[in-house]
Amino acid sequence: MPTWTLFTKLADTYVLLPAALLCMLCLASARAWRLTAVWAVLLGCGLALVAATKLAFVGWGIGSRDWNFTGISGHAMRAAAIAPVLFYLLAQNSGLVVRMLAIFGGITFGILIGISRLAVHVHSVSEVVTGCLLGIVISLPFLALLERSPRPAFPRHLLLAAALPLLAMTGTPGAPTEKWLERVALSLSGHSAPYTRNDLGYPPLVDGDEQISGRSAHFWH
Template structure:
């Protein structure tokens, strides 16, 4: 792993937070609708929504029922890795749409590299296992490439690079570090759907193959799970 100060890793990991990536994703949709068609904007949101759905389902499965892969230390796809690897390539693609295809492709690859850096930061900061970060990067990159393939032949002249780039950079500066409690929301949904009082956490899940929680001191006939995890999506 690169030997960077911890505050730099936290700065990198914050690039994948929903508070920053989702506003950029909606800005992409707005520019697509303004410069091209609502169909293209909706297509982008549907592709990203499918990727978000994959993350959400895997996290609900673990938090609510303890479904994961112990051999890979996998408890759910990393949301930070997925969002950054999906959003940044498309952001750069849109910003570079007026330039020649080779430069546009380079921007997409740089965006994927940025997402991989975020995924690496999640592992370094012990927020996710390598398998969770890798799957997050793969799901996000797939979403980005699917949309880029759909939009590759868009007419370049319909959007000016300057306002698109300026808006994206201003939005990124304003939203950097903004926290959205996605993990809390997913945990709440998992508990509501599963009927459990507390979510599964990694440590207890890894310690035993018996996924059933210990008896609650308040009720010997009901099961409880370990305390909530403090890690981010």
């Protein structure tokens, strides 16, 4: 469990969103304006969809008990969307095999992050699968566009040097996205308390007698 707990932090908002911004800045520095805009729009739509599903559940109790679904996993989505693009940009001047391996490595990272969310008992299978699929739907079309476009010229070593310090953020408390989204949901819905899995009789995320309590009973992570 400690290994998964540490690994899952690699997909925290404080780690991967700055990494996505670095990708965007590298594209912009190469004057690849179309690629920059497409990347911003695709990732922005993905983040908005994740937030919308979570707001819908916590504010109005909208989800699926049959699928044990309360919102798309943000960690899985971010990992599957951002890591393949970051790895590809680092390997873009290499041969085709290396570029494809970079993409495969990024997608594998996203899937492993999804598994880690299951291992630490903060998401159901349906939430992780939808997160991974959404991330892949974002990254693969953008990578296809990158592959067909002229290589944006920027110093790859600077991208790597800027990205590596983000690993230090895994030692800090995670971004308080739970609190932010909960406040927004309650403000929009007018309810005094958020809906939780327990409130609506959703299956527990942990088998047997062990139960999720407190914040972990929510779907936010």
